[in-house]
Amino acid sequence: MTAPTSAPPGATRRQRLVAIALMCCAFACFSALDATAKWLTPRIGVIETSWVRFTSAFLLAALVLRPWSHREILRSVRPKVQIIRALLLLASTILNFLALQYLQLTETMTIMFTQPLVVALISGPLLGEWIGPRRLAAIGVGFLGVLLITRPGAGGIHWAAVYSFIGVGCYAGYSMLTRYLAGHDSSATTLFYSSAAGVLLLSPVMLFIWHAKPDGWTLLMMAATGFWASLGHWLLILAHRHVSAAVLSPFLYTQIIWMLALGYFIFGDLPDRWTLAGASIVICAGIYLLHRERVRKSVDYA
Template sequence: MDPIPDSRPVRHDVDREAMPPAAMVLALCTFMFFAALDTGAKYLVTAGYAAVFVVWCRFLSHSVIAFVIFQGWRQADMYRMQNRPLQIVRGMLLPLTTLFNFLALRELQLAQTVSIFLSVPMIVTALAGPLLGEWAGPRRWAAIMVGFVGVLIVVRPGTDVFSFSIIWSIMAAITHSLYSIVTRKLAIRENQMSMVFYSSIFATVLMAPPALIYGQLPSTTFEFALLACLGVFGMSGHALLVKASRLASASKVAPFIYSQILWMTALGYLVFGDVPDLWTMVGAAVICLSGFYIMNRERQIARRARLLAAGR
């Protein structure tokens, strides 16, 4: 997922400052919108809408909103690609992630899918070595192993809890991890407008044929509005994330991703009456602790590298 670019300059001293309350509120609201996106998708796929159609509607509205916000009729930079092959790969990974996630949501509780999805930082850390040359040390590898134990607690292979929907959720975590790595590689040269626009437009085009075949017209005004709002939820989350990142450093904002499990659990209970079982919550706690450690460790390594570069 890409943040929406902001025209204001990024502050470079945020690492040394306490996190402002406004940034905390924005970060919490960011992941509330992402939880609302999954909640709306689950409502629609359990109501009988094809997952591929819901994905297509989500990116169609996303593309329209991005075109309007970026004023695509006058922004030539939005259409420039420095690395076309990687942009295409990235544009395929994002809809695949969303499709796998929405397929999982047909049967799984929101708390289950988000618990598995929170393993993404660990998967990214593991894959960044062979794909980016950013090798993790023994401490981070230990944290990765602990995180995967947490995933096993949630999915419980060999029990009745394990199902094909669990596999869809794991696939969503893997494809999103690859998407994050490709995004990191592209961000060096590509402008953010191009990355946001093409990720949504590729998804819209790729998903159009099966969506039009398996899709159906909304039967109620509420369902029509919900389909249209999926893109609004996604773009709103991205907009708030970038605003939070301009008030506080990324290392301070990143841990708030784990607030999503609170939003998902609350929405799952309010909308669907779902209550996660004890093992799901235990596994989620293990995953969160592992993720916190990895983020903190990477922040320490980055800070050490900055100090060495400054000659201190």
């Protein structure tokens, strides 16, 4: 998701600290969203949980953006690309929720952390942003970390990790198209398309597959998916108003802390040493890629 406003060129130390705190809180919300989805899917189903997530996001986006008063939000310069991007987000969400039925929160999150590696790898052929040998080596190291977690052939991780890996591919494509659309459509238009597509595609399906009779607690958790997603995106926008994405990006990896805590206290999950070691390698590779990207941009602007 792109921030609606750019960060000030000379952010103060206080602004940076506030932005970092907002960023960490945003990813705490996204972790809570995944934990809520993991709790919900056995009770109401994966597709149903996905529908709840997109419907709540759509309603909030409609209330905030008011497309009935601002018709320009509905007009896209690249509508086909918007639709493809929205479909990739929908697929990534469903695949992530499928994986969460079987995997620990930390396992799915660590696999999702490879998304920047995938984006860096495919940026060359798709966007012409070719990477050098250092970043290519970092990508290789990052994928070695994933192999350490999954340990194929050694019974390391549940087969449902395949859902996460396919989801990473979908989300990488979604991220690439987000960057492409930033030069064509407003962030409001892109945000609206993201949620609207999920609602339009899943709502007819709900007429045939919704059989759940949620109790009060389940209804509360269903509402919580919208709350966590909305609050997380709002905090993310506030953070990017203070400082640039280059400063904030490394704090994406604080999400592993929230996932560890939520997985342990809610589901009693405790990752093994292989998962922790692999996660550390993936995170280090991702942070190094971000560092090299900042170096490259500083050279370009010099």
